[in-house]
Amino acid sequence: MADHAPLTFDQLVASMSDGAKPKAQWRIGAEHEKFGFDKSTLRRPGYEGPNGIHAMLTGLQRFGWAPVEEGGHLIALERKNAEGFTASISLEPGGQFELSGAPLQTIHDICSETGQHLMEVKMVADELNLGFLGAGFDPMWTREDVPVMPKGRYDIMRSYMPKKGSLGLDMMLRTCTIQANLDFESEADMVAKFRTSLALQPIATALFACSPFTEGRPNGFLSARANVWTDTDPDRTGMLAFVFEDGFGFETYANYALDTPMYFAKRDGRYIDASGQSFRAFMKGELPALPGELPTMKDWADHLTTLFPEVRLKQYLEMRGSDGGPWSRICALPALWGGIFYDSPSLAAAWDLCKDWDIADHERLRRDVTKLGLRAEVAGRTVRDIAVDMVAIARQGLKNRGRMSGGMVDERGFLSELEDIADSGVTPAERLLDLYHGDWNHDVTRIYRDFAY
Structure with missing residues (x-):
């Protein structure tokens, strides 16, 4: 029997509302996942073995990462930075390697942290004949080909997922994402940011779309990863219509979480x-x-x-709509959302882009961008046009923020790749498809040579 008092609803709400902090304390966190592969066979590494995931986690400890164990298995690493904030390396169900970065003050800091991590990973991986690839969906291997990691929660999820949707196991085993985590000042600020970012998440999906291959062939999608989320588990995914309704706040989200099956x-x-x-x-x-x-x-x-909606609330807001990709786009995602979220005029301008869309627009757009990318349309505009505006708004926000590196350069440079994608109207996935039909001569294995970190 329990030896503590029952939780109250107010405590559940406070677990999120207590995250509110004054603007001077706002930080940004970045997370990214990547696929490991054996350089000789291109196969995903298992947990055990001389060049497995356990060996990767062991090797990285030379850089000051502390081990985290579960049930006798090494499943994660943690390291504190100079300010005392913790970053972690963790395993996704199919051995995807995830860096959950520390909450940092600037995009310069995030890109430095990411670069150091990728350098450390590469040093250990090279010794083990492994490589790592940033992409939204595994380009080669079937579900059955993917080794499963020894984490207890994943066993439960693997048996439950197929009861709720046909693509949940793909989500677990064959997808990788880039994520940005940002703060809010108050409930009203959280609501404004949640609504704006949830509505615009499909625009980010299009800008970052990088998963056009499945099992060695084009799959008909530009973001197969985003498509997976449309048929994973309707109880805990999607666009959350209630976020756009009057009265939305921390209590509404707590009730949503309470109504989501465990x-x-x-x-x-x-x-x-x-x-x-x-x-x-x-x-x-x-x-x-x-x-x-x-x-x-x-x-x-x-x-x-x-809970896996396109934007998730904890003591901060998580932007969850983007495919995995190269180092430059790992830095670009927090720059995009930081520029919009952390400058009040920019947040208002971004809301103006999407404030008239209804829930049918949100749902349709979420599905359309998986195949059409920047060519999708909503409310009479193309996603490309909205993306151009969105990136420009973020750019102005970063200029207004004025966070300099070495006193010389602000954070706008991290948006340059997104500006190129939006201006051209060509997603990263379409560039991969051009290579597949051109220089690669229909050989998807070239992605491991040309796009590994």
């Missing part, structure tokens, strides 16, 4: 399968998986990580 609860280092069960029942001590037990705040925090 995956698991963690007890004594073990994951307890609670898939499909109700957190509301848990709060009453009526969870079938743990009868008589009451949840802790850690249970609630864990549950929030199992």
Whole structure:
């Protein structure tokens, strides 16, 4: 039985609202995933073995990364920066390698952190005959070809996912993303940022689209990764119509989370399968998986990580709409959203781009960009035109922010690749397809040679 007081709804809400902080304390975090591959066979590395994921995690510890274990398995690494903020390296279900960067003050800092990480990864990977690739969807291998990592929550998710959608296992095993995490000052500020970024997430999807291949051939999509999310689990994904409704706030999101079925609860280092069960029942001590037990705040925090909308709320907002890609685009995503979020006139200008769209527009656009990219249309405008405006707004926001590197250069340079993509109207995926039909002579394996980090 529980030895602590029941959680209150106000505590659940406070777990998110307590993230509000004054503008002077705002930071930006970047996360990115990448596919490992054996340079000889191009196959994804397993966990064990002389050149497996465990060997990668072990090798990286020479750079001051501390090990994190679960059930006797090394599953992650952590390292504090000079300011005491923690970055981590973790494993996705199919061994995708993820850097969850520390919350940093500028995009210059983020790009430096990312560059140092990729250099460390490359040094260890070269010794193990491994390479790493940034792309939104595995270009070569089937689900069955992908080794599964020894993390308890993934076993539960793998058995539950197929009950809710046909592509959930692809999401787990064959996708990689770039993510940016940003702060808010108040509930009203959170709402403005959530609405604007959720509406514009498909524009970012188009700008970053980089997953046109599946199992060695074009798949008909520019972002197969974004398409996967349209058929993963409708309970916990999508455009969240309630965000655009009057009265939206922290309480609304908490109720959404309470109504989203659970995956698991963690007890004594073990994951307890609670898939499909109700957190509301848990709060009453009526969870079938743990009868008589009451949840802790850690249970609630864990549950929030199992929601997968295009924008996710924790004690900050997570932008989740972009395919994995090269170093330059890992730096570009936080620059895009930082420029919009951290300058009030820019946030207002970005909302003007999308404030008249209705939920049908949002849903249709989310699906259309997976195939059409910048050629998709919404409310009489092409996504390319909106993307040009969006990047220009972010650029002005970064100029207004005025965060200099060495006193010389502000953060606008990190948007240059997105400016090129938007101006040309050609997504990264379409450039890959041009190579496939041209120089690569229909040989997808060339992506590992030409685009590895």
